[in-house]
Amino acid sequence: MMNSDYRPLFDLPRDLAYLNCAYMGPMPRSAxxxxxxxxxxxxRPWEMGIQDQFFDQPEALRAEAAKLFGATADDIALIPAASYGLALAASNLPLQAGQHILTLAEQFPSNVYIWREKAAQAGAEVKTVSRSANQSWTEAVLDAIGPQTAIAALPEVHWADGGRVDLARVSEKLRDGGGKLVLDLTQSLGTSLFDLAAIRPDFAIAAGYKWLLGPYTLGYAYIAPEYQSGLPLEEGWIVREGAEDFARLVDYADTYQHGARRFDMGERSSFQLIPAALDSLKWLNGLGLDSLREALLRRTMEIEDAVRPLGAHCNTPERGAHYLCLALPDHAPKDLAARLMARGVSVSQRGDRLRVTPHLYTDRPDIERFAAAMKAELS
Structure with a gap:
């Protein structure tokens, strides 16, 4: 059981309740x-070792990221953004005229625009899945999968309402019809165990600056082995065999380094970013992701209990354990998030919901501050 005081590990002032990890995760002090x-x-570039900075550090980061996916280092590409990883998926998956690509209603734009473009080029269609008020996203997606479903491009947790998709169930039905599964795990990876064997995505990506508590412009892509001989978006020098030998770089190699490395972004060694990202991923992996899920679930339940008497509650079926999106009473001010910030509470407003996303640094005083601020604005 996690019962340590994690707040000192982060640079969080005592007069602020930061409940906004889904917007941007604070980096630990050590990172x-x-x-x-x-x-x-x-x-002092003359002190930077070529092997360590260009190769060893990226490989260490790749290995830590692989643990989050339940994969091997060979399955992971280093990417700059979710959109980059999704473009990799789109360029390597087949699509024929008349077929469908499934996305969720109000899904994050990075996992929509690329599929609209791919569908337009192929003469296919993006089919947007909506859910009824008492229906889970899992049920809605399962109902939408049909003979023409070629690709399902989904999150595990919806960024606006916190609803969770049971990806193992979706994958099973999708694969029965030959469909492919592409995942944006930006709002879930690093908060619980990812069951790679059960879910079997073709591509899965995550930006690193939210729940992975890392720097901006550094993310990760899982690429299933059957796609690792595919086409990268770039033809970088560092992903070719023999790149470690700087004296022979003009002996141009036709072959790539092993596994998903061919898909790495240009300048993937990111000298200033990788050490911070590596520290954060090591910390997360050291927590035990099963225990982390339970700890975050307890925090979101405590938060909801604290504000339920005010008419704020979660009405999303099957929400993510770490993700609380509160439906608000009719009289709630439209600028509630800004008003709460003025009272020392950082949250996000998404549509008619208040998105409240804590982490291990969230403690009892944070929850009390949030409840008091909500009472002041809703009473």
């Missing part, structure tokens, strides 16, 4: 320090 050390080192 920020690792990043600062990397920036300091960058002032």
């Amino acid at each position: 920020a320090a690792a990043g600062q050390t990397a920036y300091d080192r960058r002032q």
